[in-house]
Amino acid sequence: MALEDICNLRNSCLHQNWLPASPATSFLMTDCYNLGLKGPKKSQRNNEVPLQFFIPPLLNSTSFLNRSPSSYFQGNPPVTVRRPFPLSHGTTTLGFVFQGGVIAAADTRASAGGLVACPEVEKINPIHSHLVVTSSGSGADCMLWERILTREIRLYQLRHKRCLSISGTAKLLSFMLHPFKGTDVCVALTLCGWDKELIYVCSDGARLQGNIFSVGSGSPYAYGVLDRELSWSLSNEEAISLAREAVFRATHRDAYSGNNVDLFHITAQGWHQRKRENLKEEYYRDMKKRGLF
Amino acid sequence: MLQSQGNEVLVTVADDLVTADKNSLSSLTAPPLASSQSVPLPFPMSHGTTTLAFMFQGGVLAAADTRSSCSGLVACPAAQKILPIHSHLVSTTSGTSADCALWKRILARELRLYQLRHGRRLSTGGAAKLLSHMLHPFKGTKLCVAATLCGWDGGEKQSFSGPRLFYVCSDGTRLQGSLFSVGSGSPYAYSILDQGVEWKLTVDEAISIAREAVYRATHRDAYSGNFVDIYHISSKGWTRRSREDLKEEYYREKEKRTKEKRDVAGLDSVCAEK
Numbered sequence: 001m002a003l004e005d006i007c008n009l010r011n012s013c014l015h016q017n018w019l020p021a022s023p024a025t026s027f028l029m030t031d032c033y034n035l036g037l038k039g040p041k042k043s044q045r046n047n048e049v050p051l052q053f054f055i056p057p058l059l060n061s062t063s064f065l066n067r068s069p070s071s072y073f074q075g076n077p078p079v080t081v082r083r084p085f086p087l088s089h090g091t092t093t094l095g096f097v098f099q100g101g102v103i104a105a106a107d108t109r110a111s112a113g114g115l116v117a118c119p120e121v122e123k124i125n126p127i128h129s130h131l132v133v134t135s136s137g138s139g140a141d142c143m144l145w146e147r148i149l150t151r152e153i154r155l156y157q158l159r160h161k162r163c164l165s166i167s168g169t170a171k172l173l174s175f176m177l178h179p180f181k182g183t184d185v186c187v188a189l190t191l192c193g194w195d196k197e198l199i200y201v202c203s204d205g206a207r208l209q210g211n212i213f214s215v216g217s218g219s220p221y222a223y224g225v226l227d228r229e230l231s232w233s234l235s236n237e238e239a240i241s242l243a244r245e246a247v248f249r250a251t252h253r254d255a256y257s258g259n260n261v262d263l264f265h266i267t268a269q270g271w272h273q274r275k276r277e278n279l280k281e282e283y284y285r286d287m288k289k290r291g292l293f
Numbered sequence: 294m295l296q297s298q299g300n301e302v303l304v305t306v307a308d309d310l311v312t313a314d315k316n317s318l319s320s321l322t323a324p325p326l327a328s329s330q331s332v333p334l335p336f337p338m339s340h341g342t343t344t345l346a347f348m349f350q351g352g353v354l355a356a357a358d359t360r361s362s363c364s365g366l367v368a369c370p371a372a373q374k375i376l377p378i379h380s381h382l383v384s385t386t387s388g389t390s391a392d393c394a395l396w397k398r399i400l401a402r403e404l405r406l407y408q409l410r411h412g413r414r415l416s417t418g419g420a421a422k423l424l425s426h427m428l429h430p431f432k433g434t435k436l437c438v439a440a441t442l443c444g445w446d447g448g449e450k451q452s453f454s455g456p457r458l459f460y461v462c463s464d465g466t467r468l469q470g471s472l473f474s475v476g477s478g479s480p481y482a483y484s485i486l487d488q489g490v491e492w493k494l495t496v497d498e499a500i501s502i503a504r505e506a507v508y509r510a511t512h513r514d515a516y517s518g519n520f521v522d523i524y525h526i527s528s529k530g531w532t533r534r535s536r537e538d539l540k541e542e543y544y545r546e547k548e549k550r551t552k553e554k555r556d557v558a559g560l561d562s563v564c565a566e567k
Contacts, residue, residue: 220480224509228485232554249484290491 090256092218092247093123093134095192096226097211100236101267104134104192105243107218107251108260108276119259120276127153129270130194131166136215137186137203145187149173166193167209174207181205188215194266218250218257225249240265240274248282341516343478343507344374344385346441346458347486348471351496352527353443353456355385356503358478358511359520359536370519371536379404380530382417382444387475388437388463396438400424416451417444418469421459425467438463441473445526456526478510478517485509496525500534508542 093106106123109116123142124134127150135142152172156164164172170191177187180203188202190213200208200215212230214222225246234242244261251258263274344357361372372390376397377383382404386393403423407415415423421442428438439462447454460468460475472490474482485506494502500523511517523534 220513221484223513224481224484224506225488227481227509227512228505231550233556245488246484249487252487253480253483 089136089186089188089216091123091136091216092214092222092250092254092257093136093190093216094214094219094222094226094243094246095134095190095198095212096230096239096243097196097198098230098234098239099232100234100239101194101265102192102196102198103239103243104132104190104264104266105247106134106262107247107257107279108262109251109256109258110139111256116258122262124262124264126264126271127169127191128157128163130163130266130268131169132192132264132266132271134190134192134215136188138184141185141187141203142189145173145177145189148176152176166191166195166197166199169193170199170201170207170209173201174205177201177203178205190215192264192266194268194270214246216257218247218254221250221253222246236265244277244282248279248286251279252283340387340437340439340476341514342374342387342476343474343482343510343514343517344387344441344476345472345474345479345482345486345503345506346385346443347473347490347499347503348456348458348492349490349494349499350492351494351499352445352525353383353458354499354503355383355441355443355524355526356507357385357522358507358517358539359522360511360516360518361390362516367518373522375522375524377524377531378420378442379408379414381414381447381526382420382442383524383526383531384440384442385475387439392436392438392463393440396424396428396440399427403427413448413451414446416446416453417442417457417459418446420444421461421467421469424461425465428461428463429465431463432465436463439475441475443524443526445528445530447528454528474506476517478507478514481510481513482506500525504537504542508539511539512543 090111091107091109093104095102095104104124108119108121108123110118110121117139121139123136124132125146126132127146131153133146133149135146149169149172153164153169173189173191177185185203188200191197191199191201193199198210198213200206200210200213212226214226226242229242240263243263247257247261251261258279260276260278262276265272265274341362342358342360344355346353346355355375357374359370359372359374360367361369374387374393375383375385376394378397378401384397384400386397400420400423404415404420424440424442428436439460442457442459442461444457445455446457458470458473460466460470460473472486474486486502489502489505490499503523504521507517507521511519511521518539520536520538522536525532525534
């Protein structure tokens with residue numbers, strides 16, 4: 001697997017501790033590190049999968065292994081690379097539930113300190129046909145954890161022949177992130193699913209269900225607009241235009257949000273992505289409408 | 294520029310400010326509170342309040358909440374954050390309430406002295422400059438004042454006649470503009486104001502937008518709340534609306550939303566039956 005190669009797993013000792021349940025499924029990313037348990041607990045229903053939290057190996061896999069399980073939880077973070085700039089969730093993402101499903105919207109600016117590192121990032125990524133996740137925090141961490149989550153969901157689907165529920169997905173993600181609490185992992189995801197459910201999961205350990213969430217430095221600006229106009233009975237077009245407006249207002253005032261707006265609409269039939277829109281046009285249209293041009 | 298007596302007062306007051314601020318109970322500058330230690334705040338939380346002011350064809354509208362907070366305690370739910378300076382000038386305050394109250398009085402006194410000496414009112418821009426220069430010696434200390442001066446300039450001896458809005462803060466910032474919102478609740482208010490404020494608003498529309506903006510900010514921001522004060526400054530001077538409890542607004546809206554949800558659910562069930 002590509003991820004396996006990136007994380008340099010072939011050479012690490014974890015490979016030897018590998019407990020295969022079946023040759024087809026790969027446990028390479030599963031840490032058979034027993035977290036202090038005497039032996040791996042196995043559940044018959046899970047096809048002999050050890051009931052452990054799936055922890056991917058860190059950069060210095062060997063030092064991770066040499067540490068005893070108890071010392072890991074004393075809050076000694078493993079050797080990490082120092083951040084080149086302070087993280088501040090420089091983004092605007094939002095999600096809300098209404099009668100027509102769930103809307104997820106986000107801007108597309110990736111900032112690194114005061115630099116716009118990339119003006120066309122995708123902050124909303126689909127996990128499967130009926131689940132979409134908006135990301136905020138460190139771009140690298142979000143990308144990694146989305147991939148891990150996608151993989152785990154797919155594995156669950158293959159093993160149990162049904163899709164994991166959104167609350168289950170959120171719980172899984174939250175437990176996977178838990179070992180990294182206190183480290184520099186910075187991830188704040190909103191899972192938007194078909195069943196009109198919206199769950200916010202973040203690397204501090206928060207896992208909240210709600211009807212409306214906005215995350216990031218531009219979120220207060222978006223909240224103002226959303227609180228005003230959001231109601232259950234919006235039509236699809238009204239909801240989409242509300243989400244666009246909220247992101248637009250946030251990008252107008254917040255320096256770390258900007259460029260374009262991505263919009264996803266999730267219904268019982270699956271997710272549907274709207275064409276990306278450049279907010280520069282929106283700005284000029286708005287100024288003209290208000291007679292300020 | 295100040296008389297010698299004034300200077301002495303200022304020096305002693307300054308000493309008191311520096312020592313008293315540590316024990317100041319009515320301080321609004323709460324330390325940044327993060328929901329968890331590892332996630333840094335997107336912007337530093339301070340000036341626990343929501344005040345806003347904007348210009349439009351009918352003059353200037355200033356609005357503010359009334360919650361005075363002190364690191365998580367609501368020290369006073371009915372504070373006054375908009376303080377009139379003279380008949381045509383009003384200032385919204387944010388920062389340390391003690392500092393704001395004091396400097397508002399000093400500014401009012403200086404403006405009155407100016408009026409008596411020169412026979413005309415000092416313009417809003419002049420008042421802003423005066424306040425900014427008076428605050429300058431305290432730059433770098435713990436003095437914390439962020440005020441917007443909302444006034445109407447006019448009169449026979451003035452060159453300019455019309456509404457004016459200035460933002461002055463104890464860092465030394467002095468900005469003229471047509472829309473300002475200050476405080477921890479300001480981002481929430483800004484997005485509402487950006488949507489609705491135009492030059493050609495009527496007075497009623499402007500009041501309703503200002504109310505809505507403060508209401509939304511108090512809904513999301515923990516340090517803003519309780520009531521909303523609205524002042525309107527026109528050529529005739531300032532007028533004050535009676536204070537409104539935002540709790541009523543919240544329940545009214547909640548009622549409306551549940552009613553909407555019930556209506557939609559009723560429609561759905563009707564369709565399902567068919």
